[in-house]
Structure formats: structure tokens, C-alpha cells
Amino acid sequence: MNRGIVSTISDRCKICYSCIRECPAKAIKVVSGQAAVISERCIVCGHCIKVCSQSAKQILSDASLVLDYLENYDTIALIAPSFTASFPNDYFKFPAALRKLGFKKIVETAFGADLISDYYVKEVQSETKKTIISSACPAVVNYIEKYRKELVPNLAKVASPMIAAARYMKKNSAGDAKIIFIGPCIAKKNEFLDDEVSGVIDAVLTFGEIKKIFKEKNIILADLEDEDLDPPHAYLGRSYPLAGGLLKTADISGDILEKEIIVVEGKKKVLEIIDEIAENKINAKFVDILFCEGCISGPAIDSDLNYYSRREKVIKYIEQKSNLTDKQLWKSNIYNSRDIDFSRSFSSKNQRRVDPAEETIKGILAETNKFSPQDELNCGACGYSTCREYAVAIGKGLAEKEMCLPFLIDKLKQAYNDLNNTEEQLRTAEKLASIGQLAAGVAHEINNPLGTILLYSSMLEKELKGDEQRKEDLKLIIEEAERCKNIVANLLNFARQGKLHLKRINMLSLLSKIIRTVKLNPDFKDVSVKIGKSIPDCFLEGDEDQLSQVFINLLNNSCEAMIESAEKILTIKIYQEEPSGPGFPAASDYLIIEIKDTGAGIPKVNFGKIFTPFFTTKKIGKGTGLGLAISYGIIKMHKGSITFQSETGKGTAFKLKLLRKIKNNEFEFPSKKNELEEYKNAVYR
DSSP states (O other): OOOOOEEEOTTTOOOOOHHHHHOTTOOEEEETTEEEEOTTTOOOOOHHHHHOTTOOEEEOOOHHHHHHHHHHSOEEEEEOTTHHHHSTTTTTTHHHHHHHHTOSEEEETHHHHHHHHHHHHHHHHSOOOSOEEOOOOHHHHHHHHHHOGGGGGGBOSBOOHHHHHHHHHHHTSOTTOEEEEEESOSTHHHHTTSTTTTTSOOEEEEHHHHHHHHHHTTOOGGGSOOOOOOSSOOSGGGGTTSTTHHHHHTTOOOOTTOTTEEEEESHHHHHHHHHHHHTTOOOOSEEEEESSSSGGGOTTOOOSSOHHHHHHHHHHHHHHHHTTSOHHHHHHHHHHTTTSOOBOOOOOOOOOOOOOOHHHHHHHHHHTTOOSGGGOOOOOTTSSSSHHHHHHHHHTTSOOGGGOHHHHHHHHHHHHHHHHHHHHHHHHHHHHHHHHHHHHHHHHHHHHHHHHHHHHHHHHHHHOOSOHHHHHHHHHHHHHHHHHHHHHHHHHHHHOOOOOOOEEEEHHHHHHHHHHHHTTSGGGTTOEEEEEESSSOOEEEEOHHHHHHHHHHHHHHHHHHTTTOSSOEEEEEEEOOOOSSTTSOOGGGEEEEEEEOOSOOOOGGGGGGTTSTTOOOSOTTSOOSOHHHHHHHHHHHTTOEEEEEEETTTEEEEEEEEESSOSSSOOOOOOSHHHHHHHHHHHHO
8 A cells, every 4th residue: 555655846847857767657747837756656765856956856754643643642652773773872872862752662673573473594595496585675566566466476575684573572562552664765665564564563653754744842962971772672674774785684594696596786787687587587496685775775774874874883883782682581581472374475466558459659759859769868867767668668558758858948949939020010019909999090091182192183285285394294294193092002901901801722723823924924924934833732711802912922033033144943832841850740741832932042131131121122102012011911910930041143932831621711920928937838838
């Protein structure tokens, strides 16, 4: 049973994936932006706590429960032998502090290691052919029961020192005394609730928790006298928090040349040896496994000392106490426990999930922009060793696409581009609004005088006979007045933000029709037009009149740019391109139309002004500078894009990207700055 012993403090989690990377059971996934522990998969090894630089992982505390026990019951403390490493300067005062807190008896858990030593000797001496795995480390037991069920029979059917000591104290204590284990191991909080051993331990505290209680109760160890622990006292069992200590306790040889006995400590080596045993690559008789580098490196050791200093403290304590241990009394206590059962059994609690199908894995990789092995960076940023392992985890529901850093960077780039486009649209919208107001005034104030000028100029032209010079002057007045009228009309057209009148359009037919119209201009008779398509379907949904205006503007501009060119070739291509990545529209959603000429080209200095209203490089009277600005607005209304590439003296290519089907027929710009800010926030969320 796992009570959700390890959990995440949301406000502190920075999604660095260190915990995911270090979790041997892959029992952590990102949920709602937080690295959440999947309690049923967690083996409570505590590695996520040790590696979290933000202290964003918390341990379920039994502190309040223990304080209640201390107030209402006789309470026994079983302290792990690594207490000397957690209280390096005051370990002889630690028993006094516990007694002041209210514990009636303080006993070494190490005595439990002495109690089970003969059980391990019998396991090693048994005739079984399978490799026996020590069962003292609850994190190892959890891992095997949940992820290597085939190795459950390999676990030594022996209770841990904590359970053994608790069984002894239960039998030898009167009444309903509560037994509390205090140590550096978080997995003990899970072990004592297991159905196989429940009922002997009433609560588990870490050294960190007991220190907090001391602080709350104003118990200062330095102010106390040195005191000894209560019997039964341990002997060689005090060495079990060290790597190989269990073998030392049971007097089993752990010599480096002894091939039948292997001692393994540390997460990486533990996972390797378990895999080796499962694959029958190990022939050893007995393997002593600890997920930590000895219990002195437990996740809740709560000590500033390094590994070697902690080890030294434990050894020093063993040396100090061993010479004072009454061997006869110790043997008597061991003998008196002969009727207590220190064995235990184990069962499968399988949490392994079936690997997804190969096609599913490939699909997941493709969704994160990994279409071939060369695309798999295996950077480990997601917390998984390889991209494939990560894809398998997604397929099992243990990971999310957003955990892939390169994928997120790609999405961020796209979001940044979208934001830039939106800001550009906002600027365009502001221009449209300003010009719209101007156009309304201009139309009202200028159209009427222009109408009068045109009327009377035409009347005068008809009345003049024989005076060709004046007739030419009047003709010029009429032409200029007509030009002014066209400018006003263009202003209104540019400023208009109405609904699109959508219909199904064959773009190949539309372009062919426009080309024939443009070619009627005698100035363009030498232009050679090449039009082609690389797709069978050239249809899209759009406003035919407005799109016609766009292509008339572009084709006229291209032809005009080639008037003085030696080579006059206008090339039009219709095609579609591949999607830019997962989450983006499919290739079939867009139609690409490219218009390329061999004209004079556009100087780089003018690149940023091309779509600006009233900017033109044409001669006076030849253009208003609104054609491309109008075209830009129309394409944006169609939720498309228009870009260009140009090189002076070699020509210009315009590329239009149009959605084949527009989801709604109304184009809207963010109209206020606060709306743009909301859009920014939405994009970056």
C-alpha cells in the first residue's frame, strides 16, 4: 500500500525534470504543469527528494500522530543505527532527547538485524538454484514487487531489521505500547503498512521529522546529558546501515573474490543487477542490494556530513559500543526470541504497463518532430534517456509531449512568430482604422468638388471647337480629376473590413482569366507567361472579387517591372507544401501560389516598406502605393500570408499561402492593446 508518501509542492516545482530523470520507477509525470508523483507506481526510494534543488517534494508526516501517541500511550522508539550520522555531535544525547519528549523506551533497530542473521544464513545455505536477493531494503522490495514480478520468488523470505525488532518488542512489552521507528529511510513509511508485516509498527518518523519536533518542543540536545539506549542491545547488527553490513551481521563472507556473494548499492547498479538476475546472467548465490549507498545515505538522513564522514561516525559508534556489549546477555536475548517468527512473504503488485505498438511509438515520435533516427537527439532533457524511451512512456500514459525541450522550443518559435504576426496585424488594423476615418472624410469632402470639376470640364471640352491646346488642357484636368476619384475609391477599398463573400474557386481558372486580361495591355505583349500546377486540385474557398484584385495588382506589378528587362518571363506555380510540424495544419489545408518575374527587382532598402500604404517607386501619376497594401489586407482577411523574395537586377517572387477552407467568414484583428496582451499570454501558456 502506498499512501501518497511523496508528493509535489506546487508553488516550488519549476519543471526541471530532475525528479523524472532520477526516478527508477518512472513514477513521476507532468500533470497541469507540475511534476506529480504517481503514488501507485512509486517505490518510495526518495531519489526525487534528494535531487530536487527547489525542495519541491514533500514527505507524508506522522509527526502529529506520534505526538498523540506520546500523550496517550506508552511509546517505544526504535532508532536506526545510522542515527550517529544524523546527530554526529550529539548522538549520545539523542536518547535523552527522546526520553524528554516522552518515549518510555529507546531501543536499537540494529538488534533486529542480529535477530534475522540466522535466517539469512539458512537462505544462503539452502539448496535453491535461484539467486537469493536480500529483503532488508524496502525500496528494493517495492521495485521487484511492482516491476520485476518474476523475481518475487528470489526475495529472501526474511523480515527487515525494523520489522524483526518490532516483533520482538511487541512480544516483550506489556499492554498496548506504541512502537515508532525513527530513521533515514522514507520507504519505511510504506513498508510498515504492508499486509505481510502490518500491526507491529505504529508510525514512522524520519530524522528530519524528529528534529522538527525537538525544535517545536524546545528540546536542545546540547543542553542534555549523555544517556545510553535501553536493552536489548545490538551487537554486529549495528553495521547493517553500511554496505555489506547485513553480511557482516550474519557472518557471511563478502570477500571481493567470493563469486557467490555480491554486494550492490546505489540506484544505477541496483537496476543493472536486477536486470542481470532477471535475464539469468548472474550465477551468484546471494545478492545484498541497497537502493542507497548504505542506509547512511538514506534520503532523510538529514546530515551535512559527506558519505565518508557519515560512515566514519557509524564505525566509531560500533567500536565504542561493541566492547561494552554484554555478550552473554545479548546471546540470551537472541535465544529467548526463538519462538518469534522473523520470516515474511512477498507478492506481486505489478505496475508494469504493456509497451505500445511500434506504429504508436513512431506516431508519437512524429508528433514531437522526430521522423527518423537522426531526429532523435536523446538529450535527456525530458527525464528519459532516449527519445524512444520517452515515446514509450507517452504511449503508456506516463509522460506528455510538452516534456520534450526541443519540441517546446519549436512550439515557442512558432508562438513567437504567431505573436509577431498578430502584432503586425494590429499595426495594420490601426492603419486601416486611421485610413478608414480619413477615407470617410475624404469621400464626403472631395467627391462632390471632384464631380463638379469633372462635369464642368467635360462641358467646356464639348464647347471648345478649334482650340486644340485648350482642349488638351481640359483633357488633362479631366484625367487628373479621374485619378483623384480613383485614389478616393482605393482608400475606401483599403479601409473596408467587411465580410468575405466566400465561394468555391478554381485558382488555375481564375489566374488564367486574369492573365488574359493583363496581357491586353500593349505594354505587356512581350511578356512570356508560364503557369503550372503540381497538384490535381486547385480549388479553395475565398472571395473571388477580392482575390482577383490581389492577383491583378501582383501580375500588373510584375509585368511593369519587366518592361525594360531583356528577358520577360512571368512564372506562376500552384502547389502545396508539407506541414511545418505537429500541431500545424496539414499540407492539404493550404494552397501555395508563387508569382515570379525577371524584372528589375526590389532594393533591400525598400523591403520593409512594400506593404506600407502610399509607398510606391512608380513614376508620378502611375501609381498610388495602395495596390500591395490592399492585397496584403485581403490575404490577411483570408487568413493567409503573403511574402516575397527579391534580388536587384534578377527579379522578384511573391508567395501567397491561402487556406483552402476558412473556418469562419469574418476576419478580425485584435483591436486594442490589452487584447494583444491577452493573445500574448494565451500563446505563451
